[in-house]
Amino acid sequence: MIITQLSELLNTERDVEWGNGKSRRFLIEKDGMGYSLTDTIVNAGTESLLEYKNHMEACYCIEGEGEVEADGTIYPIKAGSMYALNKHDKHYLRAKKTLRLVCVFTPALKGNESHNLKQDGSSCY
Template structure:
C-alpha cells in the first residue's frame, strides 16, 4: 500500500510548475507506483490560457473548486467548468484551458498511460510519450 498526502507531495519534486506560470500540478501517483494511471491535483491559475493536446495520453479531469473554461479547437465549442464537472479527453482533443477570471481552478486529473513525473507541455501543448 502507498499512502501520501497532498501537503507532502507539494513540498517535493512531485510538484511541477509550468514554465509560463499558468499551472501547478502535484503528481500524487506516477508510473513508478504501477497503478496503470497517474493522478494529479492541478491548479489552473486565474486569468491564464493554456494550449493542450495530449497526443500520447488520455485524461479525465474533475473540477474540485474554482471555475474556468475549456475550448475545443476542432469545433470551437466552449464549455464552462465549475465544481462537479468532469471532462474526458477521449480523442486526444486539442483544446485551450482557461483559468477563471477571478479565481484559480483546482482539478483532479487521471492520465493513461501514467505520467513519469516531470512532464510539461511542449510547444504544441503535448506531453511527451514515455519511452520505457
C-alpha cells in the same frame, strides 16, 4: 497500499510547475498503477492551448471557474464538472478563477512532464 498526503508532495519532484499552474502528482509511472492521479492548479486569468498525444486525461473540478474549448465548442467548468479528453483532443483551458482539478492520465505520467507552453500558448506531452 499507497497512502500519500498532499503536504508530502509540495516542494518535491512531484510538485511540477507546468506553465500556467502546478501539478501535484500523487501517482506516477513508477508507482505501478498504470495511470496517474494529480491535484492540478490552473492560475486565474490564464489560457493554455493543450494537446496530449500520448495520454488520455479526465479532469474533475473541485474549485474555481473556467472553461474548456474544443472543436469550436466552449464548455463551462466549475466545481462539480468533469471533462474527459477521450480523443487526444486539442483544447483551450481557460481559468476565470483559479481552478483546482483532480486529473487522471493513462498511461501514467513518468512524473516530470511539463507542458512547456510556447509563445503561442500551445503545448503537448
